[in-house]
Amino acid sequence: MIRIKSILKENGYKLTSQRRATLEVILHNEDKHMSTEEIFIEVKKTNPDIGLATIYRTVLLLEELGILVRLNFEDGRNRYELSHPEEDHDHHHLICLKCGQVSEVEEDLLESLEETIDRNHNFKIINHKVKFFGHCNRCR
Amino acid sequence: MIRIKSILKENGYKLTSQRRATLEVILHNEDKHMSTEEIFIEVKKTNPDIGLATIYRTVLLLEELGILVRLNFEDGRNRYELSHPEEDHDHHHLICLKCGQVSEVEEDLLESLEETIDRNHNFKIINHKVKFFGHCNRCR
DNA sequence: ATCTTTGCAAATGCTTTGCACATTC
DNA sequence: GAATGTGCAAAGCATTTGCAAAGAT
Numbered sequence: 001m002i003r004i005k006s007i008l009k010e011n012g013y014k015l016t017s018q019r020r021a022t023l024e025v026i027l028h029n030e031d032k033h034m035s036t037e038e039i040f041i042e043v044k045k046t047n048p049d050i051g052l053a054t055i056y057r058t059v060l061l062l063e064e065l066g067i068l069v070r071l072n073f074e075d076g077r078n079r080y081e082l083s084h085p086e087e088d089h090d091h092h093h094l095i096c097l098k099c100g101q102v103s104e105v106e107e108d109l110l111e112s113l114e115e116t117i118d119r120n121h122n123f124k125i126i127n128h129k130v131k132f133f134g135h136c137n138r139c140r
Numbered sequence: 141m142i143r144i145k146s147i148l149k150e151n152g153y154k155l156t157s158q159r160r161a162t163l164e165v166i167l168h169n170e171d172k173h174m175s176t177e178e179i180f181i182e183v184k185k186t187n188p189d190i191g192l193a194t195i196y197r198t199v200l201l202l203e204e205l206g207i208l209v210r211l212n213f214e215d216g217r218n219r220y221e222l223s224h225p226e227e228d229h230d231h232h233h234l235i236c237l238k239c240g241q242v243s244e245v246e247e248d249l250l251e252s253l254e255e256t257i258d259r260n261h262n263f264k265i266i267n268h269k270v271k272f273f274g275h276c277n278r279c280r
Numbered sequence: 281a282t283c284t285t286t287g288c289a290a291a292t293g294c295t296t297t298g299c300a301c302a303t304t305c
Numbered sequence: 306g307a308a309t310g311t312g313c314a315a316a317g318c319a320t321t322t323g324c325a326a327a328g329a330t
Contacts, residue, residue, distance in 0.1 A: 014304060016310065036295085051312040056295060064183070072212060074318090077294065094263045105263065109253040114272070116247055122277040123234045123243075131269045137262035154329060156285065176319080193285040196320060216295095217319065 001027070007065050021047045022058045026068070026082060033093075033102055035077045073102060073131075089127055096136035103136070147205050161168070161187045162198045166208070166222060167195040173233075173242055213242060213271070229267055236276035242278070 005015045006025060013019075025042040027032065034042070040055045059080050062068040069080040069090055084091070092105040114125050134140075145155045145162060153159075165182040166174065172212050180195045191206055202208040202270050211219040224231070232245040248276070274280075 006195065012309085014309065016223060016304075018311070049312080053313075054311055057310085060296095071167060072214070076210070094257065094261060096263075097266065098219070100253065103263075105257060105261065107247040107256055109256060109258070113249040114285080115264070116249060117234065117272060120247070121234060121243065121245065123236075123272070123274055124280045125234075125272045125274040126237065127273045129269075129271045129273070131261070132265045133267045134263055140262070140264045154284065156329080158286070177285090189287080193288080193321080194286055197285085200321095 001111040003052070004067055007067060011065060013061065013065075018043075018047060018050050018054050018060075022055060024069075024114050026080065027053065031104065033071055033073070033079045033081055034096070034117065035079050039080070044127070072129075090129060094132050094136065096133065096139055097133050098135055098139035101136050101138075105132075146209055151205060153201065153205075158187060158194050159198050159201075161190070162195060162208075163202070166220065170222065171244065171254050173211055173213070173219045175219050177217070181250060186244075202240070212269075228267060229271055232270040232272065234274065234276065237273050238275055238278055238279035241276050241278075245272075253260050 001020075008015050008019070015084075022039060022042045024132070025039055025044075032038075036055055036059055037052070039059065040050070040052050041048055045054065052095075059068055059070075059078070062081070063070050066083055068080045069083045071081060071093070073093070073095055074080060089110070091108070094101075094103045094105060108131070110128065113132060114128075115124065117123050117125060141160075142164065148155050148159070151171050161183045162179060162267075163171055165179055165185075168274075169182070172178075176195055177192070177200055178269070179199070180190070183190055183195065191250075199208055199210075203210050203220070206223055206225075208220045209223045210234070211221060213219060213233070219250070229250070230249060234243045234245060250268065250270070257263050257265060
């Protein structure tokens, strides 16, 4: 949170109570990949007067600052998770086609593919988004 | 087209002139990753009376039948390309962050990562969606 | 003749925006 | 006190849907 506050400050933004509350909900729900509306519902429990537009503006800002990562699980809404600055590329997600559960893959293992792409396509990779669809341990 | 017609027929759907025109536009614009509206504008040139809703219904149907693959390049609209039945998994896309150009990667090279996921996460992979963001040959 | 498909317009659902007021530094 | 941030309601935009008419087998 201290790190995040200084990122905001460095960029000329304030850590308002709404932004702090939004961040705390996301920090306390790691691995949940919350949608904007889910974040809104949670934040409302401590800040009942907050508006949905504020949550939209906050997650957009936090994404631009690299604090959040926007996820797309093909369900028609944006979802967010904390960015992990120690990982230089986003991690992958496993999405169960039966129950919808989403889990994370810590292994990257894309080095050789990315080298091949750099070599064969002359394309400089900065980041990637990788989703695997299939059946989770409970549904397979 | 003969193959597609029989897939439609097998599933109890008709190859109407609207569906044929939609397919022809997609067939004649391979590698363009057209959005629904772009398809609509193209189809209108030969079928001026077609409605946008028909295009939406057609691409949805063709996707369900496995004839099209829906793509998401994070620009707020669905895009489609022909499915390549000889590939058992969708191919990857390279998206240039500067000029927006999208190109395709024929190399899969995900076998070892997918084996690791099966082993470590007990997750049975059926398909994947892989996007690489970076700078293309002209922009790097 | 029956079942499917289409065009249109309206509805939907997520997200963004304009604006007056409030808050922060 | 100037600039930034917020809440609300309205607008925006891609997509879906209800329905009556048209089309296919």
